[in-house]
Amino acid sequence: MKEAEKRTKGFAYKARRLLTNNAVSILFVVIGVLGLRVSGLSLPFFFEDIVNRLARNSFMVLSLIIPVMAGLGLNFAIVLGAMAGQAAIIVVTHWKLGGIGGILLSTMLAFPLAVLLGIMTGRLLNRARGKEMITTLILGFFSNGIYQLVFLLLVGSVIPMKNDVLVLSSGVGLRTSIDLTGGLKNGLDDLLRVPFPLCAVLVGVILLLVTVIRLFVKKETHPKSRLIGWGVLGLALLGWGAFHVYTRSMFNFVRVPVSTFLIVLGLCYFITFFTRTKLGQDMRTVGQDRHIAEVAGIDSDRVRIIAMVMSTVLASMGQIIFLQNLGTFSTYGSHEQAGMFAIAALLIGGASVAKATIGQALLGTLLFHTMFIVSPLAGRTLFGDAQLGEFFRAFVAYGIIGLSLALHSWKKQMQAREEARKSE
């Protein structure tokens, strides 16, 4: 009797913790589902959009994880990485290169620039300790000015560039939007595209295989319920996919850019691997307590710079993936919101200033973009005005960042007060 009571208490406690810890994500699942109902979108159409958007933005959101680990908070300066990527894309487009070769070349071109920008950002942040986030935020605005200076004024006047398609008719400065059609557009995505149901079948099979191997060959028993859960999910995907392949439903027109998802998967694997290396562990230590790190002989300044360099380089690749998927971009605007949207997505996934995981990044991207797709449509159905839905979208993006920053700071203040009370 007592035992049972304890267990129910334990369960209630667990449930409550699950709810409070994931309140933000749960709220957005609700908003997303309601919005989807109200917007009246058909499911295949929605899937097509969301799959595309996941391929587009996941990499960028994942690039935020490493600085969080190193205690630098949310890196608004991934805007700099995005600029490096965008600059490389402009160069490659100018050379009229396209396809996967063009993508690789632009990644290579962006790399040294991103490393340099990352080092500079890291050094700046070492001077602005305790004010990292506001500094990266302002740095993003500042570098946007430099970017405009280069591409609006110097190109054509100081930097020689002749290109009727890219450069304004006055011969100075780039046009405000650049079309990548026939060039880099879908250079990575088109490498391997698979219909959505078939994709589900494949993923389902892989999940099932892994579960079976771990259960029966390796005989892992530790988190058994979780393993079985994955197996069930795999089976469900397999069944669902097979049904739709067989019935040739609308879902078959949704073609998943598998190549891009493989790259994203590779990054996930890299981040997991990296956290286990010596450098990754050092980063964790610096993030948790700089003084302990110094005592342990870790050069925290250096580690922080490395974290910024990694984040900036990843962001430059992220922007290249983003733009090749989108196929067209606003020369002076696309990078600007990259940082804010990525951060909002990460936070919606349940991450905080001090902790962010791969799962949170991917879930956040999914939820954020669901909201992105449905809110203008929902706004039109509910208020008769799509504009209102867009205002709502902006409000949520800004609001979620503000709220999460405020909650984090408040929690820290309460902890400090608690400690002060204890020591007294």
Added chain:
Amino acid sequence: MQNGSDKQKTASFFDPIQRVIRSFGLPRIIIILFLLSLWVAAAFLSIPFPALLSDTFIRLGMNTVLTLSMLPAILVGTGLFFGLPLGIICGLLGGVMSIELNLKGLTAFFAAIGFSIPLATLVGYGYGLLLNKVKGSEMTVGTYVGFAFVSLMSFGWVTLPFKNPEMAWAIGKGIRVTVSLEGRFSNVLNKLWAFEVYGIRFPTGAIVFLGFLCFLMWLFLRTRTGLSLQECGMNPKFAKASGIDVDRMRIVGTIMSTILGAIGILAYAQGFGFLQLYEAPMYMGFIAAAAILIGGATLKTAKISHVLIGTFLFQGILVVALPVANTVATLGSLAEISRIIVSNGIILYALAQKGGNE
């Protein structure tokens, strides 16, 4: 370069020079030189100097109150007031109400201020409560609370029941993105007692208005409340020990900044001739912050003189940059670009200074 000189404190030949530069601030030297070179360029390009100076005075009248709104926040220790859009929106609401009531001239202007002050007090109080919960991250939180409030108010501009057709879209509902103040309170302060010497128009009313607000601020900082407010910023622990309610003072400072933001945008709008709604207030906080920093303030210290000098230098650059850039080549965007680089550069510089860590 900077890193090395901070870490190893070896004596060197350049030390005295560095000390001078540091005390005056390298960016301030650069900015003054930039302004001087722009003036020289303007002279060579025979751009009429009196017109430039007139414009600078008008811009000074428009922007100084917004810059002044940074002062109480810095002094009370909440850093740069990036929550400025909150105050600005209160001011804009006041302006819209005054048009709705069909007021004109100076009455409209002061009625707008009258409407916005209670709103700003309320918003500032709430914002102050929030800032007390997030000590140490006021600027980051403030920036996003400001952004969020701007997008929330975008709802408001569409849905609030204002009826005056002057402000409405021809089709659809809601208030226009920019509301013209022609025939309302456009230029009411600029024209008040204005006179002209050697082709330089002096907007006496606007300058007197900002002078009066600066004087009030000067007076306030010498009162008992004003002194304890400054104590909170300088040394919160000491302030607490000497019986000052630090949290309350921080709220007082925040309310003052919010009110000044509201008055500031109205002073700005009367010079500009339009109320800019929707997303326009979003980045205004950074411009005001940059101005006071250019004037010599830091994240922890500021004076009224910093407000005046800073606004003059910053606006001076913006006024001259445009015609100079337009004459040299068709580089119309140079003014906008230099605004972005200068304003954010100076904020970055202030953030990267030692000390001021929470």
